[in-house]
Amino acid sequence: MKEERKKMSKQEQLQNLLGKLRAALPELREIIVASADGLPIAQLGESEIATRLAAMAATAHGLGKRIATTTHLGDLMEIVVRGNQAYFIAYAIGDKGILGLTTPAGSNLGLVRLEAQEYAKRLAELL
Amino acid sequence: MEPLKVIVTGPVGAGKSTLIRTLSETEVVDTDAAATEAIGKATTTVALDHGTLHLDGHLLHLFGTPGQERFDFMWEILSQGALGILLLVRADRPDKLPAARNILDFVRSRAPVPYVVGVTHLDRPKVWRPEEVALFFGTPLEQVVGFDPRDPAEAARPLARLLELIGT
Numbered sequence: 001m002k003e004e005r006k007k008m009s010k011q012e013q014l015q016n017l018l019g020k021l022r023a024a025l026p027e028l029r030e031i032i033v034a035s036a037d038g039l040p041i042a043q044l045g046e047s048e049i050a051t052r053l054a055a056m057a058a059t060a061h062g063l064g065k066r067i068a069t070t071t072h073l074g075d076l077m078e079i080v081v082r083g084n085q086a087y088f089i090a091y092a093i094g095d096k097g098i099l100g101l102t103t104p105a106g107s108n109l110g111l112v113r114l115e116a117q118e119y120a121k122r123l124a125e126l127l
Numbered sequence: 128m129e130p131l132k133v134i135v136t137g138p139v140g141a142g143k144s145t146l147i148r149t150l151s152e153t154e155v156v157d158t159d160a161a162a163t164e165a166i167g168k169a170t171t172t173v174a175l176d177h178g179t180l181h182l183d184g185h186l187l188h189l190f191g192t193p194g195q196e197r198f199d200f201m202w203e204i205l206s207q208g209a210l211g212i213l214l215l216v217r218a219d220r221p222d223k224l225p226a227a228r229n230i231l232d233f234v235r236s237r238a239p240v241p242y243v244v245g246v247t248h249l250d251r252p253k254v255w256r257p258e259e260v261a262l263f264f265g266t267p268l269e270q271v272v273g274f275d276p277r278d279p280a281e282a283a284r285p286l287a288r289l290l291e292l293i294g295t
Contacts, residue, residue, distance in 0.1 A: 035160075035161075035163040036160035036161050036163075036173070037160045037161060037162050037163055037164070037171050037173060038160070038173055038195070038197055038198065039163055039164070039197075051197070052197075052200075054197075055195075055197040055198055055200075056200065058160060058173045059158075059173050059174045059193075059198060059200075059201060060174075061173075062158035062159075062160050062172075062173035062174045063158055063173075063174040063175070065158070066156055066157070066158055066174070070156065095161070
């Protein structure tokens with residue numbers, strides 16, 4: 001397993017991880033990994049919106065961090081944008097980037113949160 | 128006192144965040160993230176900067192935008208309700224002037240309000256003087272102000288000019 005991993009490029013490893021996340025949460029639509037300054041690093045889903053979503057994830061995350069410090073919320077843990085049809089949820093990948101997801105309304109958010117945080121940790125090791 | 132909303136915009140590295148940090152009388156809200164591109168500095172604004180100051184009897188709310196085009200949705204959001212635009216450009220980076228013009232056109236199409244072009248980094252070797260920048264934008268020279276956004280005495284000058292143009 002380890003050797004197999006070595007042979008894979010970083011991009012392949014990222015795609016591999018996102019694929020596993022999608023397998024764990026099949027209802028996920030977009031899955032993106034963005035740098036903290038809003039550049040797309042990896043994605044699963046519609047490529048046309050991934051670039052835009054990466055920039056927006058960085059904006060939402062940057063602003064969320066500021067709201068968290070200004071209002072003494074402690075460290076920012078997640079950003080949730082709730083539409084009447086779906087959610088956009090973003091998690092920090094350590095200080096290296098952001099994992100952004102869209103998932104339909106009615107998704108099990110507790111499960112999404114558990115899995116996403118776990119994968120954010122794995123992504124942090126990879127980036 | 129009715130607060131005046133001013134949008135501070137321009138390409139990356141022009142000095143937007145620096146200007147707001149220099150001038151603000153209230154704690155600045157900034158949203159810096161580590162830059163992963165070679166933009167000549169370690170961090171970049173991803174959402175907005177916000178600061179306030181009193182100038183010539185007015186309370187100004189300064190909203191600084193991100194500089195990169197991928198954040199153009201923030202240019203649009205921050206343009207709403209702006210009464211004046213301060214566009215910052217680097218005197219030593221004439222290659223970025225087309226990007227600056229693009230931002231100015233974008234913001235003015237949403238907020239058709241008076242604007243001033245602030246020219247920064249004039250202390251570098253090989254710069255475009257404010258007169259040349261004015262020619263590039265086709266802007267009257269009185270709307271173009273060369274200044275140092277790090278200097279508290281100078282940083283308010285383009286905003287004072289903007290207030291005159293807004294005619295408050």
